[in-house]
Every structure is written in structure tokens, then in C-alpha cells.
Amino acid sequence: MTTRVGIREVAKAAGVSVTTVSHALNDATSSRVKAETQQHVRDVARNLGYAPNRLASGLRNQRSQILGLVSDEITTTPFAGAMIRGAQDAAYERGYVVMVVNSGLDSELEHREITMLQQHQVDGVVYARMYHQGVELPSSLAGFPTVLLDAVTGDPTVSSIVPDEVNAAETAVEALIRAGHKRIGMINNVDDIPATHGRLEGFHNALRRHGIEHDPRHLVIAAPETSGGREAALALLGQPDRPTALFCFSDRVAMGAYQGAAALGLTVPEDISIVGIDNLELIADSLWPGLTTVALPHYDMGRWAVNRVLDDIENPAAPPEQVRLACPLIERGSVGPPRT
Amino acid sequence: MTTRVGIREVAKAAGVSVTTVSHALNDATSSRVKAETQQHVRDVARNLGYAPNRLASGLRNQRSQILGLVSDEITTTPFAGAMIRGAQDAAYERGYVVMVVNSGLDSELEHREITMLQQHQVDGVVYARMYHQGVELPSSLAGFPTVLLDAVTGDPTVSSIVPDEVNAAETAVEALIRAGHKRIGMINNVDDIPATHGRLEGFHNALRRHGIEHDPRHLVIAAPETSGGREAALALLGQPDRPTALFCFSDRVAMGAYQGAAALGLTVPEDISIVGIDNLELIADSLWPGLTTVALPHYDMGRWAVNRVLDDIENPAAPPEQVRLACPLIERGSVGPPRT
DNA sequence: ACACCGAACCAAAACGTTTTGTAAAGGAAG
DNA sequence: CTTCCTTTACAAAACGTTTTGGTTCGGTGT
Numbered sequence: 001m002t003t004r005v006g007i008r009e010v011a012k013a014a015g016v017s018v019t020t021v022s023h024a025l026n027d028a029t030s031s032r033v034k035a036e037t038q039q040h041v042r043d044v045a046r047n048l049g050y051a052p053n054r055l056a057s058g059l060r061n062q063r064s065q066i067l068g069l070v071s072d073e074i075t076t077t078p079f080a081g082a083m084i085r086g087a088q089d090a091a092y093e094r095g096y097v098v099m100v101v102n103s104g105l106d107s108e109l110e111h112r113e114i115t116m117l118q119q120h121q122v123d124g125v126v127y128a129r130m131y132h133q134g135v136e137l138p139s140s141l142a143g144f145p146t147v148l149l150d151a152v153t154g155d156p157t158v159s160s161i162v163p164d165e166v167n168a169a170e171t172a173v174e175a176l177i178r179a180g181h182k183r184i185g186m187i188n189n190v191d192d193i194p195a196t197h198g199r200l201e202g203f204h205n206a207l208r209r210h211g212i213e214h215d216p217r218h219l220v221i222a223a224p225e226t227s228g229g230r231e232a233a234l235a236l237l238g239q240p241d242r243p244t245a246l247f248c249f250s251d252r253v254a255m256g257a258y259q260g261a262a263a264l265g266l267t268v269p270e271d272i273s274i275v276g277i278d279n280l281e282l283i284a285d286s287l288w289p290g291l292t293t294v295a296l297p298h299y300d301m302g303r304w305a306v307n308r309v310l311d312d313i314e315n316p317a318a319p320p321e322q323v324r325l326a327c328p329l330i331e332r333g334s335v336g337p338p339r340t
Numbered sequence: 341m342t343t344r345v346g347i348r349e350v351a352k353a354a355g356v357s358v359t360t361v362s363h364a365l366n367d368a369t370s371s372r373v374k375a376e377t378q379q380h381v382r383d384v385a386r387n388l389g390y391a392p393n394r395l396a397s398g399l400r401n402q403r404s405q406i407l408g409l410v411s412d413e414i415t416t417t418p419f420a421g422a423m424i425r426g427a428q429d430a431a432y433e434r435g436y437v438v439m440v441v442n443s444g445l446d447s448e449l450e451h452r453e454i455t456m457l458q459q460h461q462v463d464g465v466v467y468a469r470m471y472h473q474g475v476e477l478p479s480s481l482a483g484f485p486t487v488l489l490d491a492v493t494g495d496p497t498v499s500s501i502v503p504d505e506v507n508a509a510e511t512a513v514e515a516l517i518r519a520g521h522k523r524i525g526m527i528n529n530v531d532d533i534p535a536t537h538g539r540l541e542g543f544h545n546a547l548r549r550h551g552i553e554h555d556p557r558h559l560v561i562a563a564p565e566t567s568g569g570r571e572a573a574l575a576l577l578g579q580p581d582r583p584t585a586l587f588c589f590s591d592r593v594a595m596g597a598y599q600g601a602a603a604l605g606l607t608v609p610e611d612i613s614i615v616g617i618d619n620l621e622l623i624a625d626s627l628w629p630g631l632t633t634v635a636l637p638h639y640d641m642g643r644w645a646v647n648r649v650l651d652d653i654e655n656p657a658a659p660p661e662q663v664r665l666a667c668p669l670i671e672r673g674s675v676g677p678p679r680t
Numbered sequence: 681a682c683a684c685c686g687a688a689c690c691a692a693a694a695c696g697t698t699t700t701g702t703a704a705a706g707g708a709a710g
Numbered sequence: 711c712t713t714c715c716t717t718t719a720c721a722a723a724a725c726g727t728t729t730t731g732g733t734t735c736g737g738t739g740t
Contacts, residue, residue: 006696017720022698034718054459055399056696059725064395066439066460074421074428076621081414081421085442088414097439097456099406101432102425116437119394120406226626252626259628262602281416282622286566286592288599346726357690362728374688396726399695 005048014044021045025052058121067091067098067306068117068125070110071149074102078282079298080130083149086302087126094310096123107138114140124309126302127151132162132194145312149305150298152194157320159312161304163296164324165198166205169247171329172275172294173206176245179273180337185218185243187232187253195249199277203247218243222253229256230263237264237272244338245273251280254291254334269336279330290332297325345388354384361385365392398461407431407438407646408457408465410450411489414442418622419638420470423489426642427466434650436463447478454480464649466642467491472502472534485652489645490638492534497660499652501644503636504664505538506545509587511669512615512634513546516585519613520677525558525583527572527593535589539617543587558583562593569596570603577604577612584678585613591620591633594674598627609676619670630672637665 011018016037023032024041033041058064069087074080084100091098099117103110117125124145129135135151137158148160176184186203189196207214220235222228229248236243237260248254254276258268266272268289276284279295304323311318351358356377363372364381373381398404409427414420424440431438439457443450457465464485469475475491477498488500516524526543529536547554560576562568569588573596576583588594594616598608606612608629616624619635644663651658 007698008696018697019699019720019722020718023719026698032718037718051455051459053399053461053696055395055404055461056725057698059393059395059399059695059727060697060699062725074425076418076421078416078418078421078622081416081418084440085414088441092441092453092456097441097460099437099439100424101428101437113432115391116432119391120437121393121395226628230628252622255626280622282418282592282620283626286595286623288566288570288596347728348726358727359690359692359729360688363689366728372688377688393726396695397728399697399725400727400729402695 004053005050006053007050010041010045010048010050013048014041016041062121064121064123065096066120066122067096067309068114068120068122069098069100069128069149070114070117070125071100071102071128071130073104073130074100077130078280079296082298083128083302086299086304087149087306088302090303090306091310094307096306096310098126098306110138111140114138118144124313126305126309128302128305132165134194145309145316147305147309147312149301152322156322159308159320159322161301161308161323161325162194163301164326165195166202167324168277168294168296168327169199169202170206170209171202171327172277173203173247174210175275175292175329175331175335176247176273177206177210177212179245179335181243181245181273182212182338183215183218183241183243184212184245184247185220185236186247187229187236187249187257188219188221189224189249189253190221190228191224199249215241215243222249222256224250224253226252226256226259229253230260231256233257233260234263237261237266243272245335246275248274248276251276251278251283251291251293254293255283255287258287258291268334271339273335273338275335277327284330284332287334289334292332292335293330294327295330296327301325344393345390346393347390350381350385350388350390353388354381356381402461404461404463405436406460406462407436407649408454408460408462409438409440409468409489410454410457410465411440411442411468411470413444413470414440417470418620419636422638423468423642426639426644427489427646428642430643430646431650434647436646436650438466438646450478451480454478458484464653466645466649468642468645472505474534485649485656487645487649487652489641492662496662499648499660499662501641501648501663501665502534503641504666505535506542507664508617508634508636508667509539509542510546510549511542511667512617513543513587514550515615515632515669515671515675516587516613517546517550517552519585519675521583521585521613522552522678523555523558523581523583524552524585524587525560525576526587527569527576527589527597528559528561529564529589529593530561530568531564539589555581555583562589562596564590564593566592566596566599569593570599571596573597573600574603577601577606583612585675586615588614588616591616591618591623591631594631594633595623595627598631608674611679613675613678615675617667624670624672627674629674632672632675633670634667635670636667641665 011021024038101113128149129151220232222232276293284291351361364378441453468489469491560572562572616633624631
């Protein structure tokens with residue numbers, strides 16, 4: 001382990017000044033240095049394995065090339081992973097690197113973490129939630145380049161991206177309609193969150209658009225867990241005029257629906273078709289048959305968020321935008337034609 | 341948004357020199373500055389909301405207070421999340437922050453990402469894998485403070501932490517034995533990875549320790565997915581002298597075993613007890629009944645890894661250690677006494 | 681009265697870059 | 711032979727800290 005090679009060493013080795021090295025390396029087509037010299041300097045730099053110290057250059061030009069990503073929880077679902085990966089990939093492509101911090105629900109901790117990021121002179125931050133929800137931007141981020149990821153806020157000046165819940169539900173329900181279903185039940189979430197309302201709206205939209213009238217007995221509200229889905233399915237599928245297809249609030253709920261159906265001796269998809277939302281591969285791939293579901297575009301949202309915040313940094317005057325991203329259908333084996 | 345307040349502003353506001361401010365803030369019990377002045381400076385600093393620029397101080401004292409975490413894949417399982425969170429929590433407690441990069445399987449990309457981290461002057465890196473495996477340390481990390489997370493390598497000078505596979509399996513199998521089972525089957529993984537061998541060894545250890553002789557027909561090798569588990573369970577439980585309990589390589593395999601059992605009309609745990617390994621909450625909590633399983637301590641491994649690398653940084657002479665962490669049993673509802 | 685000492689503080693250098701302002705050299709134009 | 715560009719190169723300042731080596735000042739011991 002020799003001592004780190006700095007711009008000085010390069011200059012000495014190339015027989016030019018530090019200034020010239022800097023120009024040769026940074027100015028793409030430099031008017032300050034002869035093309036020949038530039039090439040020579042670059043060769044020397046490569047041979048020495050020179051890599052600029054970003055602390056120093058960050059200090060000099062008030063740009064750390066670091067982005068902060070602050071999220072609430074990172075641990076429970078694979079969603080977090082997808083979002084973070086999207087963010088990192090986008091950042092990497094633009095020469096940035098991201099610092100991730102997570103605060104649980106502790107807003108005091110969150111504040112300290114944000115100051116920590118700011119001490120590191122992050123150029124911007126992506127403020128993320130693990131599931132679509134409304135948030136209030138912490139005061140430490142006021143006036144700081146920030147975009148919201150999987151979250152929205154009242155302030156129209158901050159950009160944000162969330163999944164289009166209505167569209168997601170429409171997509172899911174239309175897959176059922178396409179397969180020929182007319183009696184479609186929905187197991188919705190009991191929680192008061194955007195997904196609950198959006199997906200219900202999408203459900204109704206899709207039915208209305210195809211002239212299917214909705215039987216209110218085919219809508220049940222359940223806890224958004226497997227057990228909730230199981231009980232709801234038991235209730236729905238026990239009815240005399242039971243639905244032939246179920247649109248479930250989430251993949252976990254759908255897994256419960258599978259269990260409920262099995263308990264009633266119904267098989268998927270022959271007796272009952274099921275679609276979920278989330279595309280949790282761990283679940284959707286593992287169910288038997290595989291679960292047809294709508295993917296929440298976490299990876300793409302992550303990418304979008306960092307691209308957006310980088311755009312904001314480069315051009316602070318850009319108008320903000322609040323985006324709702326469409327959600328693609330992922331077909332596996334849980335949808336079939338209704339039994340005639 | 342006023343201009344950032346630096347140490348100069350604090351000095352001016354407190355009526356002392358920059359030097360004094362620095363001493364007042366950094367030296368816990370300073371011999372260079374009068375206690376009274378120190379307090380005054382600190383008050384002023386707090387009032388002004390002063391937070392030191394870490395780029396500058398990092399540049400000055402060759403310490404960025406940043407750790408790098410390089411991993412292969414971050415997206416598919418929630419394991420990554422738990423490890424990263426452990427790493428972050430530990431880092432935060434010691435005043436550090438972590439930069440995460442992930443390279444897929446592209447070692448060229450990995451190399452570039454590592455240089456990027458080094459440009460940011462990270463003080464050390466945690467080199468992580470998403471599941472326990474042998475790795476070769478990239479050359480860019482040679483001689484750099486590094487610890488392995490969920491990975492091992494031949495080099496005895498680098499510290500590492502992995503789950504204790506043998507112990508995990510013993511724990512799982514002993515839960516079955518404690519419930520009274522004697523005919524215990526195992527569904528092992530077909531892949532040649534440490535977990536495969538370690539868990540098989542633990543399986544045999546536990547049986548031997550309790551004087552239970554192993555029927556070789558009760559061991560089957562399967563693809564480590566739900567489908568593999570399902571087929572293996574079908575094969576195992578179709579036997580005339582079928583096992584009364586199944587030890588599954590993973591939770592996903594265990595989920596398959598549930599499906600196989602259900603297909604044969606067997607219920608868990610009355611007819612067949614099942615344990616897995618992983619404690620994937622998404623699966624273990626969602627199965628019905630809940631899956632008793634052994635948790636892989638990803639969070640704790642993450643914590644350990646960063647604490648270790650920080651120790652190495654503070655004391656480079658510390659002898660390396662290769663740790664295998666014990667894995668706790670998480671009891672849910674899938675183990676019961678054998679049907680008599 | 682003298683030298684010496686410790687306490688309290690500060691000026692300046694250093695960390696590794698980028699950039700501004702300037703200088704030297706070489707033509708071209710007058 | 712000047713004068714005035716243009717090209718190429720460099721010295722030095724700056725970014726915001728930390729730390730080294732002073733300096734000042736009021737005692738203390740002789």
C-alpha cells in the first residue's frame with residue numbers, strides 16, 4: 001500500500017504543473033491545454049491509477065456528488081431494496097453515489113440523520129416511504145433540493161412520485177374481465193391510506209367501463225395480512241351467489257384468499273380466479289399456481305426520484321412535478337375463465 | 341435559506357478566533373481553552389445551528405467518517421434490507437454514515453464502484469453477499485480495511501461473519517425432536533453452497549446426539565424453491581413409512597412442503613410438522629399455520645461487520661477473526677407432537 | 681528586579697482539488 | 711522592429727476545517 005497518488009504526483013510524473021493536469025483531466029475539449037499534452041497527461045494519470053479525491057474537489061466546488069436517501073423503514077419488505085437499487089443505479093450513471101439512512105418512525109432521529117447528511121454536504125435528498133402515503137416534509141429539508149419517493153405532500157413545489165393506484169386496480173380488474181368474469185369480488189384494506197381509496201376507485205372504474213354492475217355484497221374490508229385475506233375469502237366465497245374472481249388489495253391478502261379457497265375446497269384458477277397487487281416475488285412466485293398480480297414499480301420510481309433531484313440541482317428553476325406511475329400486469333397462473 | 345454558517349461565523353459571533361472555536365468544540369476537556377470560554381463558544385455554536393462541514397474536516401484529517409458497503413444483489417430478498425439496516429444502525433451510533441453500492445454479478449462494475457467509494461475516501465468497507473458463500477476479495481480492496489459480511493474467503497487475515505449453518509440446522513431439528521418426533525425427513529438444497537453442507541451436517545448431528553437413526557430414504561435433494569419443496573414433500577410423504585416431521589432447507593422450500601402436504605390431504609401440524617430456515621417474515625407469518633423456523637441473524641451480522649471494520653480502523657493491529665453467528669429458533673405454529 | 685512558567689488564546693499552514701489571473705513564447709499585422 | 715493577438719502553461723488563492731507553533735499576559739520563585 002503506497003501512499004495515495006494525488007494530482008501532484010501526476011503533475012510531477014508528466015512534467016507539467018498541477019494546473020495543467022487539472023485542466024487536462026476535467027475540460028473535455030480544453031482550450032487551455034494542447035491536445036498532445038492533454039493526451040500525455042491522461043496517459044500518465046491512468047498509468048499511475050490516479051483517482052481524484054472527492055473530498056477535496058467537493059470542498060473546492062461546493063458539490064459533494066453525494067445524494068442522501070432517507071427512508072422510514074428498510075427492513076420488512078423487499079420494496080425498499082428495489083427502490084434503493086433504482087436510486088443507486090440512476091445515481092451511479094450520473095457519477096453520484098447515495099448515502100442511505102433510515103429513521104424508523106423516530107422523527108428526532110430522522111432530524112439528526114438529516115443534519116448528518118447535510119454535514120456531508122449531500123447535494124440533494126430523496127425522501128422515501130416504504131409504502132405510498134402522505135407525509136410532511138421535515139423542516140430540515142425546507143429549501144433543500146428534495147424529491148419525494150413513494151410519498152406525497154401538500155406542498156405543490158416539491159416533486160414526488162407514487163404508483164398510480166387507480167390505474168393499478170383497473171389493470172388488475174381488467175385482467176379478470178378479459179378472462180370473462182362478471183361476478184368479481186374485492187377484498188380491500190381497512191386502513192385509511194391512498195392505496196385503499198385509489199384501488200377501490202380503480203375497481204369501480206373498471207367495472208363501470210365494461211358495464212358490469214357491482215354487487216355490494218362482493219366487497220369486503222379486511223386487515224391487509226394473510227389472515228385478513230383468508231377470512232374475507234371465506235366470507236365472500238361462502239355466499240350462495242359467490243364471485244367467480246377476486247381482486248385482492250395486496251399479494252399477502254391474495255395469499256390468504258388462496259388459503260380460504262382451499263379451505264372451501266375450491267381450486268385456483270378453475271373454481272376461482274385471483275389477482276393481487278404488489279408483485280412480491282417471494283409470494284407471487286411461491287404460490288401454487290403462481291399469482292397474477294400488478295407490479296408496483298419501485299425500481300423505476302427510485303430511478304425517477306434521483307434523476308429528478310439531479311435535474312433540480314442542475315437547474316433549480318425547473319418546475320416541480322407530481323408523478324403517478326403506471327403499474328404493469330404480471331401474469332402467472334391464477335386467472336382463468338369462469339366455470340361455465 | 342441563508343448562507344451556510346461555518347466555523348468562521350461562530351468565531352466572529354463568539355468574539356474568539358477560529359482556532360479557539362475548533363478546540364472548544366472538539367477537545368472534550370480542553371487544556372487549551374478556559375472552561376468558561378468553551379461553554380460560551382458551544383452555546384453560540386448551537387444558537388447559530390453550526391454543523392461542521394465534513395468534507396473539510398475529512399480532508400484535513402484524512403478521515404471521511406464514511407463506510408462503504410458493497411453487495412452483490414440488494415433487491416430480491418428482504419435479507420439485504422436487514423443487513424443494511426444493521427450496518428447503518430451500528431455506523432450511526434459511532435458517528436459514521438454508510439454508502440451502499442451494488443454490482444450485480446458484474447465484477448467490472450464492482451471494481452468501478454469500489455474506486456468510486458475510495459475516491460470518496462471511505463474509511464473502510466463492508467463487503468457483503470446476500471447469502472452465505474465463498475468469495476474472492478477484489479484486488480481493489482487488498483490492504484484496505486475490509487470485513488466480509490455473509491461471506492468467507494481463504495485469506496485468514498480478513499475478518500468475516502456468517503451464520504452458523506450447522507448450529508441453525510441443529511436448532512431446527514432439535515425443535516422437532518423436542519416435540520417427540522423420531523422419523524424426521526429433510527429436504528436439502530441441490531446447490532453446492534456452504535448452507536447445503538452445513539445444514540446437512542447439523543441435521544445429522546442432532547439426530548445422532550439424540551440417538552435417532554436416520555433413514556436415508558427420508559432425505560431428498562430439491563431445487564431451493566417452492567416448487568422443489570412441493571415435489572420433494574410429495575415424494576417423502578407418499579412413502580409408506582413416511583416421516584412425521586420435515587426439516588426444510590429454507591422457508592420457501594417449507595412453503596412448498598405445505599403445498600405438498602395439502603395436496604396429500606395432510607394438515608400441518610397435526611399430520612406433519614414442518615420447520616424451515618430463514619425466518620422470512622413475509623412467508624413464515626403468512627403461512628397457515630405460521631411456520632416455525634430458524635432466523636438467520638442478518639441484522640446482527642450487519643451490525644457486527646461495521647463495528648468490526650471500525651475497530652480495525654481505530655486499531656489496525658487487531659487480529660482478524662472469522663465469526664459464525666448462532667441462529668435463534670422462531671416458534672410459530674407448524675410444529676406439534678407426532679400423531680400417535 | 682530578573683528570569684521563568686503556565687494559562688489562554690491566536691495566526692498560519694496544511695489537507696487535495698479547481699479556477700482565476702497572469703506570464704512566456706511565438707506568430708501575424710502594421 | 712514594434713505591437714498585438716493566440717496559444718500554452720503556471721503560480722496562487724480559495725474551499726472549511728484541524729493542528730502546530732507561537733505570543734501575550736499575569737504570576738512565582740529567587
